[in-house]
Amino acid sequence: MMAPVLRAWIYLLLSFLTLHTFSLSVSSCDVGWFGERCQYKCHCTNSSCDLQGECTNGSKCERGWFGPECQYQDLAVNGRILTLPLQERDKVLDGDEDTCHDNLQQMILTWSINYPLTWFRIKVLESDPDQLLNLTVLLKPHKTHDTTVINHPYINCSRKRTSFVNNRTVDVYCDVREGVQEILVYGAGIKTLCAVYVSGGRNVALKQTAWQSSTSASENAVASRAVDGKWLGQFQDNSCTHTDINDKTPVLKLTLSQPANINRFEILNRNDCCQRRLMYFSFETRSAKNDSVHVYRDAADAPQNSYTIVSIDPKEPVTTFTVAAHNEWQGYVVLTLCEVELYGDSACPPGKYGLECNETCNCAIKDDECFVSTGTCALGCAAGYYGDGCKQACPPHFWGVNCLSRCSERCSGSTCDSVTGRCVSGCQLGYKAPDCTEVCNPGNYGANCTLACPANCANGTCDHVTGSCVCKAGFHGASCSQAYSECCCNGTCNHVTGQCPLCVKGHEESQIPTCIRCEQTTQDTVIRDLFIALFIISLAVIVILVMILWRRFKQNWNVKRANQKVDAKQLKVYLTVRHQSGFPQKPSQSANNGVNQPTTESISQQRSQSANNG
Known part of the structure; x- marks a missing residue:
């Protein structure tokens, strides 16, 4: 009875001791070394590496080293940028990835050793992924002091493959069978260039x-x-x-x-x-x-x-x-x-990469071999992953190849599956599963479009979010479930309130808010309506008579005013003629002589008598 239990305890104890011993052996590397056998040298600043070679405590790769675990020697560390003003060149080769350009069009980089170019890394502040992946790269095998672009004997980057590391970083691989000392890179992707690293390989002899x-x-x-x-x-x-x-x-x-x-x-x-x-x-x-x-x-x-x-x-x-x-x-x-x-x-076998070739490629396409240096893939990482080795899971709200696709804004919580893009918590109201990018089909609405529109909706369609709709003739209410009264409406009613825009003859609209019927008219209501009609007609007649009288009065007034103006004018003419005939008299003299001056009224009377005599 005790033997199996004892064996189990012994097994657990040995397992613990084995793991503990392994842990001690791994963690016992001298400062500045890492790896299972402490066979790799740490090239992080201050030799701050963890057991996997990742820089810790905010450190970064030492100047002259870059790439996974900072194991790749940088040929560009003592290079020169030929296409930039002297004061601007340090922004690219200063080892600081946060000093960047803001409007760079092209870059020519040269270094001291004639070396077979295998791959180089470009770091930018920000860029569109498609622009980063479509840079133009030309190589020059022999060094020259000519700093212009024209007439350079450049060659193409043979079998160029570009892999996306993250939204700031891209790796470019070339298969060149001759030494290179200069590269020309141009394209919209390097507009905000921060750093360039050229691989001189890693030391594979160390601790062998x-x-x-x-x-x-x-x-x-x-x-x-x-x-x-x-x-x-x-x-x-x-x-x-x-x-x-x-x-x-x-x-x-x-x-x-x-x-x-x-x-x-x-x-x-x-x-x-x-x-x-x-x-x-x-x-x-x-x-x-x-x-x-x-x-x-x-x-x-x-x-x-x-x-x-x-x-x-x-x-x-x-x-x-x-x-x-x-x-x-x-x-x-x-x-x-x-x-x-x-x-x-x-030289890892197909499908493997890494310092010991013990890492498995994680490419989007099965037959796309990843790069042994970084584990990235020319055709992108498998859906849900990005970064060196395609080992980093997509950040929140992103999914797909290289994590370049954004989750639908219509996902509940805006989160989705990093591989498929499916909304983990379903869709917002009115959108179709699984990715919530399309509205419900006609006839459906609500959560994940699982609800059918009310049966009495016109054309069988409704709002894809709320389910509200225009009702068929004869129905009203929020779900078009209430029918109007046959005696009430003249064929239609309001689809929400049920009120009748027009009752059938002999009925009037009810005061009941839902207005589901029209009440039959009575004699009192007929008399009331008759008096109202007569009052309106009488009022209209009075208004018309007042307007006619007003127009006549206004015409007479205008005629009288016109006559007065004519009489005044004739008086003025008469006085002028009398004066010119040699009978000048002052008004006082005329009064003393008993001679009355003609007035406007007398002239008017004379004109009237003349007219009658005529």
């Missing part, structure tokens, strides 16, 4: 398995020092390898955990002494099939502090790197390496 043919017993300078991430060059710092002086053909071999496409080899020599030991060194890389891929032999006549060898067109991914010393100096052939860095990227 290292072996050397011999080790100096007195120095303990083991092979792993060549890939410990310390770019110091001082032997006393315990960062350099050293083979035994009796080893006549010393070599060091690196074995990569994942096949990788290598574009650049960086080898650090000692800078405190003995640099001539590395002169005329050689190296070779081999593929998983043991085919030789890269072969190099140094031919310089003088030693160097470090060596940079660029591979323009690697034939296939490699799994091993072997370097050998050949120069005999002071009687010995000794291989001393202070660091070996191999820059490129993992």
Whole structure:
């Protein structure tokens, strides 16, 4: 009875110890390192990384590094922008993604090393996604001091693929089989350009398995020092390898955990002494099939502090790197390496990406292989995701490929499924499920359009939100469920109140608010209506008579006024004639002589008598 229980407890205890031990091993990385085996160097400012390599405490990628986990070296960090005034160039290459342009038309960026361009990243303040995804990109293989755009021997970005990271960031991939030192980018998408990063690859040699043919017993300078991430060059710092002086053909071999496409080899020599030991060194890389891929032999006549060898067109991914010393100096052939860095990227199998090729692509199209560097996809992330690796779920109110579609405003709560766009809590009244972008079909209304319009609606249609409608003839009410009285309305009534605009002959409108009938008229109401009609007619006759009398009075008045004006004029003429005839008399003299001057009235009487005599 106790045996099964005891076994279960033992199993749980062992599981806990295993997980606890694993947790301690993962969290025991030295400061500045991360990963399951602490094999990746943190390139965040202040070395602030979590166990997955994400920058913490508000830190960001160190200047000269960018991309997922800040693992990609930036070739543009010491580059130049040729198309901008000198004071404006720092906005693009200052490492600050918040200093941006406001009206940039094009950009020409150049850097120092002739390098096979694989991909670059553009950061803007704001842009339309379609504009970001449709930039024009031209490349120039060889450096020139000509700073104009005209007549540049640019080549196309072969097999250009563009992936959307977020609404500020886009990655551009080119398949170029030659070295490039300059790019030209133009289009509306870079109007508010903030930053540009050009990938120089990531160091795939770091903390990989290292072996050397011999080790100096007195120095303990083991092979792993060549890939410990310390770019110091001082032997006393315990960062350099050293083979035994009796080893006549010393070599060091690196074995990569994942096949990788290598574009650049960086080898650090000692800078405190003995640099001539590395002169005329050689190296070779081999593929998983043991085919030789890269072969190099140094031919310089003088030693160097470090060596940079660029591979323009690697034939296939490699799994091993072997370097050998050949120069005999002071009687010995000794291989001393202070660091070996191999820059490129993992050659992940289809459908995989990441530093260890252990991440699964999450593309919108099944056959669209994601980019091994970022995990983003040329045809967009799977619906519901965006960002590096297409691992970030859509923010609230967005859905679809790259999370570029916005949830319908008619969703209840404005939230929807990030993959399908379906409104999670249903639609607002009057809109159809599942995405709530269309109004209800004719004949339906309400929540998710599940209600049928009232049966007595005209044409069978109603408001898609409330269900209200114009009733058929003979019905009224909010739902057109009440019929009008047959004796009441002359065929129709108000579709809401039921009131009759016109009653049938012999009936009048009821005072009842719903007015569902008309009452039959009585003799009293007929007499009342007759008196009202006679009163109106009488009033109209009186008004007409008053108007006629007024018009006659006004005409007589106008005639009298006209006659008075004529008499006054004749008097004036008479006085003028008398004066001219030599009978000037003052009014007082006329009065003393008993002669009366003619007046207006006498003249008028004389004119009247003359008229009668005539």
